[in-house]
Amino acid sequence: MRVALLLALLTVGEGDGTKVKGRTGEDVTLPCHYDVDTHGLLSVCWNRGQISKNGCWSLIVEAEKTKVTEETRVSNRYQLLGRLDRGNVSLTILSVTETDSGVYGCRVHIPGLFNDEKHHFDLTVDTALLLTTSTPVDTATSPGTATDAHTSGQMTSSAASAVLTSSSASSSMTSEDTEEVSAVAVALLCAFFGFIGLITVGGVIVIIARKWRQLKVPQPLVSSSLSTLQLQSRGADENIYQMDEGVYDSCP
Known part of the structure; x- marks a missing residue:
């Protein structure tokens, strides 16, 4: 019994603010689990900011055992996509923005006085970098590359000019x-x-x-x-x- 209780405390014990990073436009998941075999199905709430001692005062979504309480969901971007029947109550934020950065808390309601377990996450959302299709040329390691590219560009420009001149002559x-x-x-x-x-x-x-x-x-x-x-x-x-x-x- 003592070993099972220790495992439960390690599983849902209060964290020290796990840092999570995401990029704008991506989906970010904040992991939170509890042991169903030990405690059975429990109620869970997610809070924006630090969790107080008495509950989720800044509630964003809540689940009662295996069912999400829809009236508590402040936005459809907050989803509990894990298997609630197996104790997976991780929060997924869809298409995060920079305004989603901050502290989030997961509170598992365990029966008994002061038995609730809390997990905190510090989310940082960075601006997504635009990907470019061009490959930078390292002139230091390959000195002939820039010259070849320049020559190729000149040849392409000359060919284009010749085509335009021929087209103009044909038209005239x-x-x-x-x-x-x-x-x-x-x-x-x-x-x-x-x-x-x-x-x-x-x-x-x-x-x-x-x-x-x-x-x-x-x-x-x-x-x-x-x-x-x-x-x-x-x-x-x-x-x-x-x-x-x-x-x-x-x-x-």
């Missing part, structure tokens, strides 16, 4: 070619429409000239002479016919 050549093609197309269109216009004007001029000639040239005299001759011939024929009738009428 493309624009010039486009302008030339456009100018040729415009010239061809102008020549085509000019040719059509000349043909149209020439046709109109020919038609006007023909009409003008028809109006200026007089009717030929041959047609009038022919008409006169035809009339005279017709009159002569009629006279001959009349004379013949008269001759035949005078005969006995």
Whole structure:
């Protein structure tokens, strides 16, 4: 019995302020245990700051045997994630910040007068350092590294400049070619429409000239002479016919 009591005192005895360090954004666990086989399931409270003799006056979370008393939890960042049924009542603070730095106390309520055991923790939260992907170059141990890096940088810059120059030249050549093609197309269109216009004007001029000639040239005299001759011939024929009738009428 005395050996079991000694083990229990060593397990849940009051600590001297165990120092715990964390970084901002990380989860930090403050360990606290008691012997279930010796004491059975007990109640536990976590306090911000030093624990008083009568209880947790600055309570942040409390557990009654295997169940967390939710109304006592001041923030969801305070979690009891251990196996409460095995006496693991460690406190886990999620995503710690610099304001979480300070003293925390774990109090295990053991039945009997002045039997409660207390553990204290001094939490220090440091600012997390930003990780960089670049590797520093030690010029003292590798003198050729800096020169090689500088040369490589120059080559890369030269290659990039060459690519940019080539791209610019290609762009300018493309624009010039486009302008030339456009100018040729415009010239061809102008020549085509000019040719059509000349043909149209020439046709109109020919038609006007023909009409003008028809109006200026007089009717030929041959047609009038022919008409006169035809009339005279017709009159002569009629006279001959009349004379013949008269001759035949005078005969006995």
